[in-house]
Every structure is written in C-alpha cells, then in structure tokens.
Amino acid sequence: MLIKPTKNMKKVIYALILLLVVVSGLVFTNCKFKNEIANKSTPKPLSAADREAELKKWEATPDGIKFKEWEASPEGKKVLAGADKISKQVSDSTNMEAVVTSLSLPPGSRLGFGVMVRINGDDYILSFGTEEANEFHQLRSLKVNDKIVIRSHFVSYAPKYSYPIVSGDYVERDSKIIYKRAPRKGGC
Numbered sequence: 730m731l732i733k734p735t736k737n738m739k740k741v742i743y744a745l746i747l748l749l750v751v752v753s754g755l756v757f758t759n760c761k762f763k764n765e766i767a768n769k770s771t772p773k774p775l776s777a778a779d780r781e782a783e784l785k786k787w788e789a790t791p792d793g794i795k796f797k798e799w800e801a802s803p804e805g806k807k808v809l810a811g812a813d814k815i816s817k818q819v820s821d822s823t824n825m826e827a828v829v830t831s832l833s834l835p836p837g838s839r840l841g842f843g844v845m846v847r848i849n850g851d852d853y854i855l856s857f858g859t860e861e862a863n864e865f866h867q868l869r870s871l872k873v874n875d876k877i878v879i880r881s882h883f884v885s886y887a888p889k890y891s892y893p894i895v896s897g898d899y900v901e902r903d904s905k906i907i908y909k910r911a912p913r914k915g916g917c
C-alpha cells in the first residue's frame with residue numbers, strides 16, 4: 730500500500746533536499762579552499778642559482794653592504810675565524826671544553842640568558858635563549874673560571890656582537906649534567 734504524499738510532505742522533502750545540496754556545496758567549497766591555502770603557503774625551495782641571485786640582491790641593500798664591510802673588518806674577520814675554529818665540533822655535536830669568563834652577556838645584547846666562555850683561547854657568547862619555567866636554574870650556579878663541557882648544534886655571528894654566538898644544547902660541570910636542551914615539540 731502506497732501513501733500519497735501531501736502538499737506539506739512535498740515541501741518538507743524539497744526543503745531537506747535543498748538543505749542537503751547547500752550543505753554539500755559548503756563542505757566541498759571549504760575543502761577546496763583549505764587545499765588552495767595549503768598549496769599556496771608552502772614555498773618551493775629555491776634552487777642554488779635562485780639562492781645566489783637572492784643573496785646578490787640582498788648584498789646590494791644597505792644592510793647587506795654594512796654586513797660585507799663588517800666581514801672585511803678586523804673585528805669581523807676575528808669573529809668569523811672564531812666561529813670557523815669550532816665549526817667541526819659544532820657540526821658533529823661533540824664535546825668542547827670551555828672556561829666561564831663572565832656571568833653576563835655584553836651590554837645591549839638581546840640573546841636571552843647566557844654566559845661568556847673561552848674555548849681554545851677564543852671568547853664566545855654561550856647563549857641559551859629565553860627562559861621558560863626556570864629551566865636555567867642549575868646554570869645560574871656557574872661561577873667565573875668554572876671549567877665546563879658544552880655541546881652545541883649551531884654557531885652564529887652578527888655585526889652587533891664582537892664574539893661568535895654558540896647555542897648551548899648541553900652543559901656539564903664536574904662530570905654532572907647541569908643543562909640539557911629539551912627536544913623541540915612538534916617535529917625536528
């Protein structure tokens with residue numbers, strides 16, 4: 730036995746079908762929009778030629794010119810030589826023996842918490858970054874002339890600083906670990 734649809738039933742069925750079409754269209758549009766954003770936001774890695782061209786373009790800017798002048802200056806050469814001197818140990822993340830020379834960073838530095846150290850006769854800024862949740866409390870017990878063992882994955886330099894900047898990942902004093910950088914959350 731079949732039921733004959735009434736006018737009200739037809740209106741409800743048409744309204745439901747129309748609602749289904751509208752919702753499906755919105756969902757489809759939203760997915761397409763998200764995919765377009767994802768595709769646009771991931772930049773393609775530059776080729777070696779493109780990187781070289783971008784570097785040349787930057788070197789022609791006032792900041793690039795200033796940096797090139799700093800690199801050629803005696804102070805810049807000293808900083809670059811110091812960074813180069815420990816680059817092998819940094820790239821291999823091997824132990825480096827250091828002596829704490831100062832418990833404060835140079836005036837005006839904006840590197841967060843850090844100390845000055847001497848490694849193989851050269852001075853370096855040993856930077857740990859901004860402090861979160863009192864993670865540097867054991868490092869604050871360091872004293873001038875303490876002998877420490879450090880490991881780092883990165884050394885950098887900037888014309889603003891007269892010393893290479895070593896990123897502190899691991900610090901040991903008297904064969905006891907006093908700092909170890911926590912692994913980054915969400916990836917590498």
